[in-house]
Structures are given as structure tokens and as C-alpha cells.
Amino acid sequence: MTGKKRIAGIELGGTKIVCGIATGAGDVLQRTSIPTRGPEETLIDIRTWLEPRLTDTTGLGIASFGPVYVDPASPRYGHIGTTPKTAWRDFDLLRAIREWTELPLALDTDVNAAALAEIRWGAARGHDNVVYVTVGTGIGGGIVANSRAVHGLMHPEIGHMKPRRLPDDDFDGLCPFHGDCFEGLAAGPAIQARWGKQLNELPADHPAFAMEADYLGQLAVNLLLTASPTKLIFGGGVMSNTELLPMVRDAAARHLNNYLDLTDPSNGPEEPIVTPGLESNAGLLGAVALVIDAS
Amino acid sequence: MTGKKRIAGIELGGTKIVCGIATGAGDVLQRTSIPTRGPEETLIDIRTWLEPRLTDTTGLGIASFGPVYVDPASPRYGHIGTTPKTAWRDFDLLRAIREWTELPLALDTDVNAAALAEIRWGAARGHDNVVYVTVGTGIGGGIVANSRAVHGLMHPEIGHMKPRRLPDDDFDGLCPFHGDCFEGLAAGPAIQARWGKQLNELPADHPAFAMEADYLGQLAVNLLLTASPTKLIFGGGVMSNTELLPMVRDAAARHLNNYLDLTDPSNGPEEPIVTPGLESNAGLLGAVALVIDAS
Numbered sequence: 001m002t003g004k005k006r007i008a009g010i011e012l013g014g015t016k017i018v019c020g021i022a023t024g025a026g027d028v029l030q031r032t033s034i035p036t037r038g039p040e041e042t043l044i045d046i047r048t049w050l051e052p053r054l055t056d057t058t059g060l061g062i063a064s065f066g067p068v069y070v071d072p073a074s075p076r077y078g079h080i081g082t083t084p085k086t087a088w089r090d091f092d093l094l095r096a097i098r099e100w101t102e103l104p105l106a107l108d109t110d111v112n113a114a115a116l117a118e119i120r121w122g123a124a125r126g127h128d129n130v131v132y133v134t135v136g137t138g139i140g141g142g143i144v145a146n147s148r149a150v151h152g153l154m155h156p157e158i159g160h161m162k163p164r165r166l167p168d169d170d171f172d173g174l175c176p177f178h179g180d181c182f183e184g185l186a187a188g189p190a191i192q193a194r195w196g197k198q199l200n201e202l203p204a205d206h207p208a209f210a211m212e213a214d215y216l217g218q219l220a221v222n223l224l225l226t227a228s229p230t231k232l233i234f235g236g237g238v239m240s241n242t243e244l245l246p247m248v249r250d251a252a253a254r255h256l257n258n259y260l261d262l263t264d265p266s267n268g269p270e271e272p273i274v275t276p277g278l279e280s281n282a283g284l285l286g287a288v289a290l291v292i293d294a295s
Numbered sequence: 296m297t298g299k300k301r302i303a304g305i306e307l308g309g310t311k312i313v314c315g316i317a318t319g320a321g322d323v324l325q326r327t328s329i330p331t332r333g334p335e336e337t338l339i340d341i342r343t344w345l346e347p348r349l350t351d352t353t354g355l356g357i358a359s360f361g362p363v364y365v366d367p368a369s370p371r372y373g374h375i376g377t378t379p380k381t382a383w384r385d386f387d388l389l390r391a392i393r394e395w396t397e398l399p400l401a402l403d404t405d406v407n408a409a410a411l412a413e414i415r416w417g418a419a420r421g422h423d424n425v426v427y428v429t430v431g432t433g434i435g436g437g438i439v440a441n442s443r444a445v446h447g448l449m450h451p452e453i454g455h456m457k458p459r460r461l462p463d464d465d466f467d468g469l470c471p472f473h474g475d476c477f478e479g480l481a482a483g484p485a486i487q488a489r490w491g492k493q494l495n496e497l498p499a500d501h502p503a504f505a506m507e508a509d510y511l512g513q514l515a516v517n518l519l520l521t522a523s524p525t526k527l528i529f530g531g532g533v534m535s536n537t538e539l540l541p542m543v544r545d546a547a548a549r550h551l552n553n554y555l556d557l558t559d560p561s562n563g564p565e566e567p568i569v570t571p572g573l574e575s576n577a578g579l580l581g582a583v584a585l586v587i588d589a590s
Binding site: 129164229260272 | 377440460516521522551
């Protein structure tokens with residue numbers, strides 16, 4: 001009777017929070033969106049909306065931006081890590097929620113959770129090895145390997161790898177840690193800083209597209225050659241431009257140079273690089289999936 | 296009584312093959328080493344040594360160089376893939392072995408197998424998320440996530456990611472697919488082509504060391520930020536130089552720039568970047584571990 005359960009979820013993003021109630025079958029019954037402010041104010045907003053709606057729910061899942069300590073054995077379990085969002089650094093997220101609910105809580109990164117939700121209800125149904133990348137305010141990624149989210153040392157932080165720079169690109173990059181890592185070069189704020197506009201405000205033959213596609217194609221290659229996903233999902237605000245995904249596929253194939261044949265039928269009949277099936281509900285349903293997986 | 300079983304193993308490497316018999320407790324009872332030639336001749340050599348020794352063994356594990364098709368559901372299961380070793384390309388390895396034994400066979404990449412052996416008996420005991428990198432004739436890597444080897448789309452081929460080039464390095468690289476990917480820039484043949492010698496023939500203050508360490512440090516970062524291993528093991532001939540590993544650790548820390556604190560006690564008290572515990576037996580014992588894991 002999993003489908004009849006009501007489960008609460010919080011997707012904690014860098015610019016907005018999505019709270020909601022869904023069934024165990026992945027149907028969203030209620031949801032709201034709250035701007036992300038400092039941790040104390042934001043947690044009050046979350047509580048105000050969510051607490052009266054927790055009656056008859058069986059658990060609360062939290063899909064948080066990273067870095068966040070997700071290993072229950074860590075003394076920092078439930079804390080936010082060294083994020084550029086300095087007000088949130090070291091914030092004890094799980095404790096702040098535990099103050100007003102006794103429900104079972106489940107925590108993972110927003111992107112690990114989204115990967116689990118896409119496997120359960122979205123673009124990666126039936127797949128055991130899946131990567132979910134979000135390209136928005138930052139670049140993050142979640143990895144499911146052998147049907148379970150990967151944690152290990154912290155959790156995947158794929159946006160902070162460094163791409164090969166394009167020869168005509170001398171932008172310094174915006175990452176406070178690494179300058180010109182993937183996040184520093186290709187997240188939404190980097191596109192804005194570089195071109196003064198977002199992709200949706202530019203024509204598809206503008207050089208911004210080819211550059212963005214090349215960097216994301218390199219990121220795809222790094223992921224295909226490490227986590228070996230059979231579905232590599234690119235979501236997030238930047239990917240909402242529908243011109244971009246085919247260009248990312250082409251760039252990935254160009255960088256692989258036939259080393260992996262992405263269209264090899266023995267790899268399965270489907271295109272591995274895709275957009276999310278759950279669209280804007282991936283994070284919220286990811287939080288719900290965490291509760292189901294933990295129970 | 297796992298420890299009393301006798302299990303056969305083949306480590307199929309680019310330059311040599313190791314065949315052996317071990318106990319289920321990881322004790323090597325007999326082993327031999329055979330130069331790798333073309334597939335037909337090499338398989339005759341393997342059979343000549345191994346077939347008479349298979350009496351009373353419970354299975355035969357095969358740890359092969361990649362790319363190799365390791366998914367039993369693939370029509371190409373057991374075949375070698377698009378390797379630069381052209382004589383081996385598309386060779387049906389498993390079928391060639393099946394011709395002379397009815398034993399249960401288990402197949403994975405040499406590096407996935409080595410990671411499993413290091414978890415069972417070596418430098419990664421008790422760890423669930425482990426990467427084993429070999430730096431030798433090529434650069435390869437195996438990934439164990441959530442205690443199981445990662446396959447997915449093919450299997451990890453980490454040596455073919457591209458590093459950020461060092462500003463004073465204009466070497467073209469030797470990879471026939473990608474030129475200056477990690478393998479093309481930092482495997483043994485690249486060191487030889489670049490400097491005319493191997494690291495063991497050069498003093499530790501020679502620029503070859505700093506360059507090699509920087510590229511392998513970047514590789515370590517890409518792996519730490521994707522597969523998130525709590526143990527990242529660097530083996531293979533190039534790593535036999537004991538000066539190199541500490542320099543790789545320093546380079547990785549420099550590239551991470553404190554984004555992940557590798558010495559954070561909440562990540563565990565141990566250094567994540569290490570050398571193999573099983574040394575030259577890692578591949579052979581990996582093949583044995585495949586049989587144990589499959590039974």
C-alpha cells in the first residue's frame with residue numbers, strides 16, 4: 001500500500017525551497033515554493049508551511065544543496081559544509097528540523113535525491129547506474145551506483161572538477177575555491193558574467209551556446225568515464241533551454257572520439273544523455289524517495 | 296569453509312598475464328607469469344599452465360585489461376572492446392577459455408577486480424567505496440561503489456579523461472583516441488617518450504616527477520569528486536617509485552584547494568590516497584575475489 005502513504009519532502013535549494021506532500025506513488029498532492037534566505041528565517045518559513053500539513057504523513061525527506069554531511073556515522077551528520085553561501089556554513093539543518101517534528105527524517109543531497117526519484121518515477125526507470133547533474137546557480141551532481149546513492153568521502157561534488165579550457169576563452173571563472181572549474185565557468189552566474197545575458201536571452205547560434213555545450217560535454221565525458229551511468233540526466237535552470245542538450249551530446253561524442261560508442265546497441269537502445277522526466281518536481285520527489293528507500 | 300576452497304585466477308594484462316591458484320582466504324598457492332602476445336598464442340600459454348592445475352578448484356576468475364564487455368546481458372559479453380592492442384580487439388576471451396573448462400567463470404576488469412581484492416584482503420579493508428587506479432602501460436581504474444564493482448555503460452575508463460595541461464608542457468600525448476588524455480600524458484610510455492627514461496631512472500627533483508604528480512593529482516581530484524572513494528589506491532609500475540605518492544597527495548590537495556578536507560577527522564582518521572596492500576598479487580587475487588563474490 002506504498003502508494004496510499006503520504007510523505008513530506010523538502011527540497012532545499014540555493015535560491016528557493018520547495019516543500020510538499022506526495023503519495024508513495026510519486027503524486028504531488030500539495031507544494032509550495034519559498035525563497036532561500038538565511039538559515040533561521042528560512043527554517044521558520046518551512047516550518048510555518050509544513051508543520052500543519054504533517055498529520056498522517058509517515059516521514060519527512062530532506063534533499064539539500066551540498067556540501068552537506070549525509071553519513072549518519074559522522075559527528076557532523078545533518079550539517080551544511082563549506083558552502084559559498086556563508087550564512088549556511090556549518091548550519092545544523094537536521095537538528096533545526098528535529099526541533100518541531102518527531103517524524104522519521106531522511107537526508108541526502110538534492111542531486112542524489114533527484115537521481116533516485118528519476119529512477120523511481122522519471123527518465124531513468126529501470127536503470128541501476130544513473131547520474132543527475134544540475135546546471136543552475138551552481139553545478140552539482142548526484143550519483144546512483146548499483147541502485148544506491150554514492151556517498152563515500154562526503155558525496156559527489158562533480159561541479160568542481162576542472163575542464164580543459166577552450167583556446168579562445170580567457171574568462172577567470174567565478175568559483176571562490178577553484179576559479180575556472182566547471183561550476184566557475186559554466187553555471188548560470190558564469191554565463192551572465194561572461195555574456196551579460198542568460199542563454200534564453202541569446203540566439204542559439206550565439207557563441208555562448210557552443211562554449212557552454214563544450215564544457216558540459218566535457219563534464220558528461222568525465223562522468224561517463226567514471227560513474228559509467230546508463231542514464232546521465234542534465235537538469236537545472238540552464239538546461240531549460242531546449243537548444244542546449246543536443247549540443248551537449250555532440251560535444252561529449254566529439255571529446256570521447258569514439259572511445260565509447262554511445263549509440264552501441266549493446267549498451268542498450270536508448271540515448272544515455274537526457275533531460276529530467278520529473279522536471280521541477282525532481283528534487284521534491286527525490287526527498288520523498290529518500291523516505292521510501294529508508295523505510 | 297571459504298578459506299579451504301581452491302580458486303583459480305587469471306590476470307590478463309597488457310604486457311603480462313598472471314595465472315595462479317589461491318585459497319578462498321586470499322593465500323596464493325601457485326602462480327606464474329606469461330608475456331602477453333597475440334590472443335591465440337597467449338591463450339595456449341594460459342591453458343598449458345592452468346588446465347592441469349584446475350583439479351579441485353571451485354571456479355576460475357578472469358581479471359582482464361579493458362575495455363572488455365562485462366555485462367552478462369550484453370551480446371558482446373566476454374569480448375575485448377576497442378583496445379589500442381589491435382590484435383585483441385573484439386576477441387571473445389570468455390569463449391576461448393570456455394573451450395577447455397566447465398568451471399564456473401567470473402569476469403571483470405583487472406582494476407575492478409583489484410579494487411575488490413584490496414577491500415577483501417588489502418589496503419581498503421572495511422571500505423565500501425573504493426577506487427583502484429593503475430598507472431603503467433596505460434592508466435585504468437576500477438570503482439567499487441556501495442560494495443559492488445561499477446559497470447553501467449561499459450565500465451569506468453578513467454584514464455581517458457582529460458587533465459588541465461600544465462603551462463610549460465607541450466607534449467602531444469600518446470593516446471590514439473585522445474592524444475593528451477591522462478593516459479596519453481602520464482602512463483609509462485608517455486614518461487619514456489617525454490624524458491627518454493622512466494621515473495626510477497631519474498632523481499626525485501627532476502621535473503618529470505612534479506609533472507607526473509600534478510597530472511595524477513588532477514586524476515585523484517576527478518575521482519574524489521565523482522566516485523567519492525574513502526580509499527583511492529594508486530598501483531601499477533609507475534607507482535612503484537616511492538617518491539611519487541606523497542607528491543600526488545600534495546598535488547591533489549593543491550587542486551582541491553580546501554574544498555574537500557582530506558584530513559577532516561569526520562571523513563575518518565586515515566589518509567584516503569594510498570598504494571596497494573596486495574602489491575603484485577592484487578590482480579590475481581582480484582580474479583579470485585570475483586569467483587567468491589559470484590558464488
